Amino acid sequence: MRAPTFKVVDLFSGAGGMSLGFQAHRDFTVVGAADAQIGKPSSRLGSLRCNGTYRENIGVDPLQVDLGRLDPSVLRQVWNLRRGELDVLVACPPCSGFTRISPANHLRDDPRNSLVGRVAAYAEEFRPRVVLLENARELVKGKQRHHLEGLADQLIALGYEVDARKHMLSRFGLPQLRERAMVVAVDTGVPLRTLDDLWHGWEVRDAAVTVRRAIGKLPPVEAGLAHPDDPMHVSPSFRRDKSLERMRAIPADGGSWGDLVGASEDLLNPAQRKIIDAGKWGSHPDVYGRMWWDEPARTIKRECGHVGNGRYAHPDQHRLCTVREMALLQGFPQRFRFDVSVIGNAYRHLGDAVPPLVSYQLAALVRWILTGSPPTARDLCLPGTSLRPGDIRPALPADLVA
Incomplete structure (x- = not known):
């Protein structure tokens, strides 16, 4: 008993x-x-x-x-x-x-x-x-x-x-x-x-405590498509072709939009050009940034559902980290299930949570x-x-x- x-x-x-x-x-x-x-x-x-x-x-x-x-x-x-x-x-x-x-x-x-x-x-x-x-x-x-x-x-x-x-x-x-x-x-x-x-x-x-340990063995998926064996292994699609083109141009394993300066400046958006002109970079390069494989992820906040909100992009795949990946990085076990029918809510729920x-x-x-x-x-x-x-x-x- x-x-x-x-x-x-x-x-x-x-x-x-x-x-x-x-x-x-x-x-x-x-x-x-x-x-x-x-x-x-x-x-x-x-x-x-x-x-x-x-x-x-x-x-x-x-x-x-x-x-x-x-x-x-x-x-x-x-x-x-x-x-x-x-x-x-x-x-x-x-x-x-x-x-x-x-x-x-x-x-x-x-x-x-x-x-x-x-x-x-x-x-x-x-x-x-x-x-x-x-x-x-x-x-x-x-x-x-x-x-x-x-x-x-x-x-x-x-x-x-x-x-x-x-x-x-x-x-x-x-x-x-x-x-x-x-x-x-x-x-x-x-x-x-x-x-x-x-x-x-x-x-x-x-x-x-690295990204590699947490998500390195997950199968690859494309933006907007869920893995057939795991509905949580899904991320939003890119709404504009230029957003996907920008993501593809950002170097793997820790790259960010700052790497586009002097290389692919036609892909920079107006907000990024304004930062360059002002010379006040601060933490802005983390926006559209990729995670590093062999470092911990940066803070996963409730706004983690968009690559433009922080260093939330996959280290080498051209997309936002999936709900499954974010959940693992946030200390959720594999058995936990987030409702991805409204994918933005799933990202908000896991970003708000105590790990x-x-x-x-x-x-x-x-x-x-x-x-x-x-x-x-x-x-x-x-x-x-x-x-x-x-x-x-x-x-x-x-x-x-x-």
């Missing part, structure tokens, strides 16, 4: 990236999830259509509710949980209002940012033993960090101990340079541990917190992803690394 499992509730559940890591772990059961399915403030309730993907993969039907306005006691009653019965509350409010990618975030405080502080009300109502948040790195150090400071103050007043810090997720085996904020809070009497504690004394081999490879490690961390039993290297590798136990080795002393 299986022992009772720890109970998890996922707020702002999205397509299920955070929940999947806990669901894949035998010691946890997801008992509730909620998401308004709103992609941006101007969108209507349900427009993002992520709850169906969550339901199909996690087996729990998320409630479509506005968590910023809902009385937390309603959720506790719907899920039939006594106060203090919940073990883990995970909450990943929208990060769009914090990330430095949006210039507007340097000038104004996005109304959605207040959802961070709102998590305290749910913690007070459910009284979980552990609270976890994941968000953009700017949550910890950015201009709007007062939202995190306010949340921490509220949690401390409730009796929780709080730790908040930034992490580069490639350190944990994700084949992507993705820096995120992680917040761990534990109730009185529960030991506080972090991802740094989890990985203390261990490191991942460089070859394990399940990392949430699986968070589950291992929480189990350690709650049981006192530290995980092994195998416990850090979500089956079906690119990280393997043999990729994890004892860390070299700092003086030898230098």
Whole structure:
């Protein structure tokens, strides 16, 4: 007979990236999830259509509710949980209002940012033993960090101990340079541990976090055509012949439109010519850029569904990386299924998600917190992803690394 499992509730559940890591772990059961399915403030309730993907993969039907306005006691009653019965509350409010990618975030405080502080009300109502948040790195150090400071103050007043810090997720085996904020809070009497504690004394081999490791064995496909054996192995077609011609002219393995200067300048668009004339390149060459085979992918954002939005092109095939490729680079296992009937939504869902490879490690961390039993290297590798136990080795002393 299986022992009772720890109970998890996922707020702002999205397509299920955070929940999947806990669901894949035998010691946890997801008992509730909620998401308004709103992609941006101007969108209507349900427009993002992520709850169906969550339901199909996690087996729990998320409630479509506005968590910023809902009385937390309603959720506790719907899920039939006594106060203090919940073990883990995970909450990943929208990060769009914090990330430095949006210039507007340097000038104004996005109304959605207040959802961070709102998590305290749910913690007070459910009284979980552990609270976890994941968000953009700017949550910890950015201009709007007062939202995190306010949340921490509220949690401390409730009796929780709080730790908040930034992490580069490639350190944990994700084949992507993705820096995120992680917040761990534990109730009185529960030991506080972090991802740094989890990985203390261990490191991942460089070859394990490359694009080649994650997607190098997938069969080739052309833009706009799905592989016959894998509907997720599909990318958008090019709407203009010149876009495909430009893609073909960009050198393989890390090339970008900047390489067209002096070679194929007739393929440059007006925006690119304006950058050249101004001499202010910045990170602009990443646009229409190809990934490098033997480096991690660059940050996969919710706008990853177009080659013009970042370094999202395949290292040598003339197209955007497919939904399958992006999902693998984002730490989703092979078994996870995104709905590609509206392909733009699939890219948005996976770009918004907490990488399940990392949430699986968070589950291992929480189990350690709650049981006192530290995980092994195998416990850090979500089956079906690119990280393997043999990729994890004892860390070299700092003086030898230098």
